[in-house]
Amino acid sequence: MVFLQRLYLSFLLLHTQLLMHLESASASCNPGEKCISLANCTPLLPFLNPHIMTPAERAVFEGRQCGFDSTGQELVNRVQICCPEMGHILPNNSICGPIIPTFRIIGGYEAEPNELPWMALILYAQSSSSVSNERLVSKCAGSLITNRYVLTAAHCLKIREWDLRRVRLGEHNILSNPDCFSNINGVKQCAPRHLEIDVDLRIEHEQYMVIMQRHYNDIALLRLKFPVRFTDEIKPICVQHGYMLSKPSFSNHKLEIAGWGLSHKEGYSNVLLRAQVDGRNTDECSLSDPYLGFDKETQICAGVRGGNDTCKGDSGGPLMALGNGYFIYLAGITSYGYSECGSGPAAYTRTSKFIKWIQWKMYTTRMK
Numbered sequence: 001m002v003f004l005q006r007l008y009l010s011f012l013l014l015h016t017q018l019l020m021h022l023e024s025a026s027a028s029c030n031p032g033e034k035c036i037s038l039a040n041c042t043p044l045l046p047f048l049n050p051h052i053m054t055p056a057e058r059a060v061f062e063g064r065q066c067g068f069d070s071t072g073q074e075l076v077n078r079v080q081i082c083c084p085e086m087g088h089i090l091p092n093n094s095i096c097g098p099i100i101p102t103f104r105i106i107g108g109y110e111a112e113p114n115e116l117p118w119m120a121l122i123l124y125a126q127s128s129s130s131v132s133n134e135r136l137v138s139k140c141a142g143s144l145i146t147n148r149y150v151l152t153a154a155h156c157l158k159i160r161e162w163d164l165r166r167v168r169l170g171e172h173n174i175l176s177n178p179d180c181f182s183n184i185n186g187v188k189q190c191a192p193r194h195l196e197i198d199v200d201l202r203i204e205h206e207q208y209m210v211i212m213q214r215h216y217n218d219i220a221l222l223r224l225k226f227p228v229r230f231t232d233e234i235k236p237i238c239v240q241h242g243y244m245l246s247k248p249s250f251s252n253h254k255l256e257i258a259g260w261g262l263s264h265k266e267g268y269s270n271v272l273l274r275a276q277v278d279g280r281n282t283d284e285c286s287l288s289d290p291y292l293g294f295d296k297e298t299q300i301c302a303g304v305r306g307g308n309d310t311c312k313g314d315s316g317g318p319l320m321a322l323g324n325g326y327f328i329y330l331a332g333i334t335s336y337g338y339s340e341c342g343s344g345p346a347a348y349t350r351t352s353k354f355i356k357w358i359q360w361k362m363y364t365t366r367m368k
């Protein structure tokens, strides 16, 4: 980095107290983070601009300081922070897809708060509304896959009269912030407040197409304006080769869906719901439900008539599978189904078919 720029940053750091308790800080870093000087932390340095950072941007740096090297020249060299991986790196299952042990039993299909910490709620503004008085509304879901990218369906980028603006992470109940609940001893506990981050890049698959209301190559990446830090409430889901390619059909596989979408009885749900669906043999689905126009190469068929199903509003959310019994990975992306939800199986974009695309797109857009 240029000397003058370093000096400038140091000056700003000092005067904005962005990093508090400079000399004494000793946070321990999370898995996947390294304690290095701020000046060498390429994934975060571009976002350091103490002058004009929003509270959310400042929060990216808070609590990260892990040391102080008094031999360094400028302040940015002396301050050491827990530096994350670059945002395009897919984490391995020591970080992604944790299975959270659950202690409470909830009736119905409500998920435990933050038990699926990769769930992203995608927020939209009405295209016609003026920036000053726009109200954000959720219309799709997605899955966090790295500290900077959310995977969703391409059709979530094309909702007529609505512009995709932000992603909300660490959410459970849409109506409350923070989300509080009673633990098994009846003691009230609250999760941290959810995080809302602007989307600064929307990457739609080049071959995304709609043929008679069926969606093909229905996949898209959203790049967050800055990288998030993984916490108990915010963690990525695994997206990995081997496990998925070995189960090309997922037939008779127990899979899970989740979302805040339209549930049968109550309309849109305020709390995150999860449910089990059976993976189906795609050839069979093509025969039994030709209307859905399955493509077995790029789609997964899951669900049965009268069973659990994804619905309006769940689009872009995850179809989850258990890998080796101890982590959760993204088998598919909720794409489309019968207009009357639950009246047959549904089509999910087969993530394994698009791993190269995902990696390439993240790699080529990784810089700020």
Ligand SMILES: *[C@@H]1O[C@H](CO)[C@@H](O)[C@H](O)[C@H]1NC(C)=O
Residues within 6 Å of the ligand: 031, 032, 033, 091, 092, 093, 094
């Ligand atoms: C998984 O990723 C972590 C963090 O990046 C790394 O420390 C660890 O060595 C990796 N494990 C394997 C088995 O690759």
Ligand SMILES: *[C@@H]1O[C@H](CO)[C@@H](O)[C@H](O)[C@H]1NC(C)=O
Residues within 6 Å of the ligand: 109, 274, 275, 276, 277, 278, 306, 307, 308
């Ligand atoms: C629907 O989901 C629930 C909760 O995961 C599960 O107990 C039930 O077996 C599922 N029903 C079907 C038909 O798969």
